[in-house]
Amino acid sequence: MKAYFFCFAFATNDRDDIFRLAILNRHEIVFSLVNRKNMLLTWDRDMMQVADMRVKKDNILHSAGIFVSLDHIPGPALQMQRELQWFKAVENFVHPSLQEQRNESNKTPRQVFTKSHKDLVTEGEKWMKETAKNCTVVAALIITVVFAAAFTVPGGNDCDKGTPIFLHKPSFIVFVISDSVALFTSTASLLMFLAILTSHYAEKDFLESLPKKLIIGLVTLFFSIASMMGAFGATLYIFLSHPWEWTIIPISLLGCLPVSLFALLQFPLLVEMISSTYGRSILQPTK
Known part of the structure; x- marks a missing residue:
């Protein structure tokens, strides 16, 4: 699994992309291998986006709000529970200021999550x-x-x-x-x-x-x-x-x-x- 993680890291040009791809593909093990110190390193870039309110871009929490179907989870209720767990977990990792940041569609991460998981x-x-x-x-x-x-x-x-x-x-x-x-x-x-x-x-x-x-x-x-x-x-x-x-x-x-x-x-x-x-x-x- 470590070898897979390092290959994953080399395949990306930016540390933030590793987190984003792990979240979008719901790779729990890959994401958990990244310690909190490495996660804190990404806050500097994210905080620069927050400081400039003219920059409207999807942050990591926006990515966590996008619905991903998981075939190994039985029943839509349990899938919804797992999606909420992912969103809450990523929400605890990102800076609090990013929780209300709006993307290009002028939506916060919570609004993206609600719209994506409506069905x-x-x-x-x-x-x-x-x-x-x-x-x-x-x-x-x-x-x-x-x-x-x-x-x-x-x-x-x-x-x-x-x-x-x-x-x-x-x-x-x-x-x-x-x-x-x-x-x-x-x-x-x-x-x-x-x-x-x-x-x-x-x-x-x-x-x-x-x-x-x-x-x-x-x-x-x-x-x-x-x-x-x-x-x-x-x-x-x-x-x-x-x-x-x-x-x-x-x-x-x-x-x-x-x-x-x-x-x-x-x-x-x-x-x-x-x-x-x-x-x-x-x-x-x-x-």
Whole structure:
């Protein structure tokens, strides 16, 4: 990678061009290899442009505001998050005076970013709403099922005392805990997805607010599905523990199928979102 960087440096006639090309092509590793001392050397030239207000030229922050499509990032919402991270990171490197400098089109870097990412914001909003709507339906169905199961306990209730017949069985305790966890987590998941649907979808919301809500919603939805399957398995164990005990294992394995499918299908997206939101910040200096 170092050899690639030096070849990149020789290919350009100016140090500023190295930064600009790295930003335009979203080469995070190349940009991070340039230490802050080298970045400070470019401020002298940029400050000369700021001092002469007649000079209207795109600075490095203008380049960061230009939209670049990244194929390896799934979903327009995550692409918008990564573009915001790039813009914020470059904004921290340049001199504050450059943040309001206008280019030949009389636009500031923020205005260039807003105009360039207008379509991406619309696509990200559509993607977020469709994902939230689909997950809201699943969460609502789980709430309906587990809420009804809480009042129709397996085995029924004692006619005299009103307590469940299998109250003291360990499998019944597992059922109660699993059903309660499924109800609470599915409710939390539903609230997160409703919060996504009612969001204003401003540019800054794609940086942390919307991804965090979607992460919490998907995680709680996964636990609600797993807990619902646990409650189902505990109920079968209560009914089939004596005459049909041999059927418990294959039925339990089949109960793990929807949980596994949900994990396999959503796990890559969830990992990407967690890594992008809570992982190492973009353009962080490397050792």
